[in-house]
Amino acid sequence: MANKLIVESSPHRHKGVFTNNIMLDVLIALLPAVIASAVLFGFRALVLVFVSAAFSLLCEYLFNVITKTRQTVGDLSALVTGVLLALNVPAGIPFYILLIGDFFAIIIVKALFGGIGKNFANPAITARIVLMIAFPSAMATFLEPFYDTVASATPLADKSASYMDLFLGNVSGSIGEVSALALIIGGIYLLCRKVISPIIPLSFIGTVALISFIAGEDPLYAVLSGGLLLGAIFMATDYVTSPVSDRGKWIFGIGCGIITALIRLYGSYPEGVSFSILLMNICTPLIEKIPGRKPFGAKEAGK
Amino acid sequence: MKKMNSIFISPEKQGGHNITETISLPSELIIPVQQHIGAPPEVKVAVGSEVKKGDILADGDAPMCVPVHAPLNGTVKEIYDFVLSSGVRTRAIKLLVTGAGEDNFAAPKVESKEDFISFVRSIGAVGLGGASFPTHIKLNPQKDVDTLIINAAECEPRITADQREIVENSEGIINGIRLIKKYTGVEKVYIALENREKEEIELVKELIREEEGVFLSLLKPTYPQGAEKVLIYNVTGRIVPEGGLPMDAGVIVMNVSTVGLIGASLISGAPLMRKRITVGGDCLKEHKNIFVPIGTKIKDIAEYFGGYIKEPAAILLGGPMMGQAVYSDEFPIMKNTNAVLFLSEKALGKRKESECIRCGRCIKACPFDLNPVFLADAYENRDEEALKKEHIMLCMECGSCSYVCPASRHLTQSHRLAKTFLKERSAKKNGK
Ligand code: SF4
Numbered sequence: 001m002a003n004k005l006i007v008e009s010s011p012h013r014h015k016g017v018f019t020n021n022i023m024l025d026v027l028i029a030l031l032p033a034v035i036a037s038a039v040l041f042g043f044r045a046l047v048l049v050f051v052s053a054a055f056s057l058l059c060e061y062l063f064n065v066i067t068k069t070r071q072t073v074g075d076l077s078a079l080v081t082g083v084l085l086a087l088n089v090p091a092g093i094p095f096y097i098l099l100i101g102d103f104f105a106i107i108i109v110k111a112l113f114g115g116i117g118k119n120f121a122n123p124a125i126t127a128r129i130v131l132m133i134a135f136p137s138a139m140a141t142f143l144e145p146f147y148d149t150v151a152s153a154t155p156l157a158d159k160s161a162s163y164m165d166l167f168l169g170n171v172s173g174s175i176g177e178v179s180a181l182a183l184i185i186g187g188i189y190l191l192c193r194k195v196i197s198p199i200i201p202l203s204f205i206g207t208v209a210l211i212s213f214i215a216g217e218d219p220l221y222a223v224l225s226g227g228l229l230l231g232a233i234f235m236a237t238d239y240v241t242s243p244v245s246d247r248g249k250w251i252f253g254i255g256c257g258i259i260t261a262l263i264r265l266y267g268s269y270p271e272g273v274s275f276s277i278l279l280m281n282i283c284t285p286l287i288e289k290i291p292g293r294k295p296f297g298a299k300e301a302g303k
Numbered sequence: 304m305k306k307m308n309s310i311f312i313s314p315e316k317q318g319g320h321n322i323t324e325t326i327s328l329p330s331e332l333i334i335p336v337q338q339h340i341g342a343p344p345e346v347k348v349a350v351g352s353e354v355k356k357g358d359i360l361a362d363g364d365a366p367m368c369v370p371v372h373a374p375l376n377g378t379v380k381e382i383y384d385f386v387l388s389s390g391v392r393t394r395a396i397k398l399l400v401t402g403a404g405e406d407n408f409a410a411p412k413v414e415s416k417e418d419f420i421s422f423v424r425s426i427g428a429v430g431l432g433g434a435s436f437p438t439h440i441k442l443n444p445q446k447d448v449d450t451l452i453i454n455a456a457e458c459e460p461r462i463t464a465d466q467r468e469i470v471e472n473s474e475g476i477i478n479g480i481r482l483i484k485k486y487t488g489v490e491k492v493y494i495a496l497e498n499r500e501k502e503e504i505e506l507v508k509e510l511i512r513e514e515e516g517v518f519l520s521l522l523k524p525t526y527p528q529g530a531e532k533v534l535i536y537n538v539t540g541r542i543v544p545e546g547g548l549p550m551d552a553g554v555i556v557m558n559v560s561t562v563g564l565i566g567a568s569l570i571s572g573a574p575l576m577r578k579r580i581t582v583g584g585d586c587l588k589e590h591k592n593i594f595v596p597i598g599t600k601i602k603d604i605a606e607y608f609g610g611y612i613k614e615p616a617a618i619l620l621g622g623p624m625m626g627q628a629v630y631s632d633e634f635p636i637m638k639n640t641n642a643v644l645f646l647s648e649k650a651l652g653k654r655k656e657s658e659c660i661r662c663g664r665c666i667k668a669c670p671f672d673l674n675p676v677f678l679a680d681a682y683e684n685r686d687e688e689a690l691k692k693e694h695i696m697l698c699m700e701c702g703s704c705s706y707v708c709p710a711s712r713h714l715t716q717s718h719r720l721a722k723t724f725l726k727e728r729s730a731k732k733n734g735k
């Protein structure tokens with residue numbers, strides 16, 4: 001025997017699914033929404049997605065190089081953030097605003113907190129909110145699909161679209177949030193691949209529907225319009241910023257739903273999805289304190 | 304009933320269904336004298352002694368002691384200090400093999416429970432599935448037990464030795480069951496098998512048709528189905544309390560090969576001298592079961608298989624999930640070895656640790672509902688309180704959490720260290 005044998009602690013095998021595989025699955029799941037955005041808002045939407053993804057990756061790469069930390073672009077999480085942020089902006093947004101958003105998401109929200117796994121808030125959500133506050137008009141100037149004209153208001157605000165238009169995405173809004181069909185396809189893919197658990201999307205969407213119904217609104221309209229599906233399927237389910245336990249996930253999802261519905265009904269912003277997710281991100285460490293399932297055979301603690 | 308978490312590992316059991324072959328006579332054996340959990344035995348031979356197959360090499364008077372027998376004829380060449388792969392220090396006997404030896408043992412007389420227990424001890428029986436707990440202690444529980452579970456649910460991928468035991472030693476197994484039932488007073492016997500082992504299921508059904516109180520328990524082929532506490536829960540619904548033994552739940556769990564050994568030895572009188580092991584891995588041409596004398600060096604096994612087709616990066620005693628990696632191929636096969644795997648770097652599939660992404664997969668994988676990521680963080684901070692509060696001592700080191708972790712965190716390893724850390728701390732406290 002020439003070589004030295006590796007003597008490591010068991011197990012000596014791995015399932016073979018690593019962080020980058022999971023992120024790749026999320027990117028695949030976002031593909032229908034990206035395609036839909038290109039169909040609805042034209043080539044510019046596609047360019048927005050690619051530029052945002054590439055710039056996010058570059059930010060992370062440079063940060064790692066400059067700070068001499070382990071290169072983490074390989075985990076693909078920066079790509080996911082870049083794509084998600086692009087899907088959260090209107091089609092006509094100036095490029096520099098989107099790039100500022102990417103920089104903010106990757107460097108301020110993620111890298112400065114210690115990189116993947118350490119950030120307490122979802123980078124794409126936080127960046128979107130910052131852009132909404134810093135560039136209110138650019139972030140609220142939505143285009144009509146298929147036409148390059150500026151829409152008067154999103155369907156969430158004026159409640160004019162038909163179910164079919166909402167379902168397919170023939171309404172104004174951020175480029176990735178309008179097509180319910182594309183988002184649901186992506187969501188089903190993530191569920192089948194066991195990348196996400198259904199708890200957060202279902203409890204989030206269900207709560208919004210229920211409260212809208214009680215308040216006398218059309219629940220189906222509430223679910224299909226605005227950024228609810230995009231937020232509930234792709235952003236509230238971010239591992240890092242949502243609870244790990246099933247119990248915690250229920251609380252998180254219902255909390256997001258309540259806040260979203262309340263902002264939509266009573267707030268001055270027509271849309272509450274981003275704020276609700278950010279608020280619940282902040283609550284996550286608290287939610288995690290709630291004990292999970294009792295271990296098998298465990299005696300009471302401290303005895 | 305609350306379902307226990309489990310994971311699915313693709314079985315890769317290609318091969319390993321052959322009739323067990325016997326390895327060609329090795330020229331030298333290395334026999335560590337402590338091959339059980341418990342009191343160390345004394346060496347009963349001296350350098351230069353001639354021993355015959357079946358002679359006692361080491362034994363002791365302590366209750367938790369089990370003798371070790373000479374597997375072949377030979378001359379004691381050396382007696383020296385030896386460290387087991389578990390880290391335990393013991394003595395080892397190097398035996399120069401002079402011949403295969405004869406099998407002329409007298410069948411024992413077993414007429415009472417005392418006879419039975421001392422017979423089980425005399426043949427050197429220990430838990431053959433890996434635990435190596437002295438069988439004569441297990442069969443003499445200090446609490447009321449009503450159920451015997453025979454573990455034939457090998458959940459480690461690639462290991463088929465127990466399946467071959469059922470096919471090749473069914474007589475011995477049923478004999479063993481009858482004996483154990485008679486002398487321990489258990490009312491119910493369950494033979495636990497994975498539901499995909501069709502051939503073995505038919506065999507066992509046939510075998511127990513006439514037996515009263517013996518049942519077949521079919522389990523899902525998930526991991527870690529064959530772990531003691533998991534098995535007890537899935538077969539009987541009972542939970543072994545923290546820090547307790549199976550007998551605290553009224554159960555005895557025995558590996559099918561141990562039962563087979565007892566049953567066969569009652570007729571032949573032969574002590575435990577050889578082991579059926581599954582040999583495989585991508586560094587060998589074949590994947591099959593062979594009989595080897597206890598003490599056979601791993602090197603001789605590789606040679607019997609025609610040498611390595613790839614240089615192994617790791618050699619495991621046991622399966623990929625819970626097996627122990629050894630330092631060299633000079634290491635011997637012991638009573639509790641059930642497999643030797645020769646794995647290349649690629650088959651190990653290891654990656655560097657990266658940041659935890661808080662995906663929760665480890666929690667969903669833990670059979671006991673522990674929180675592996677929390678425990679690992681608590682150990683990093685040497686947080687004794689948190690480790691205790693989250694029940695680290697329940698961890699059976701099954702490896703499921705590390706297996707699924709997308710960040711390749713060495714969770715199981717951290718838990719193992721944490722348990723040692725707690726034990727040392729409490730030993731220190733008690734010492735003062
Ligand atoms: S190694 Fe321990 S913590 Fe990890 S899954 Fe197994 S029992 Fe649970």
Ligand code: SF4
Nearest residue numbers: 659660662663665708
């Ligand atoms: S499986 Fe790994 S990455 Fe996921 S929560 Fe557990 S330790 Fe973190």
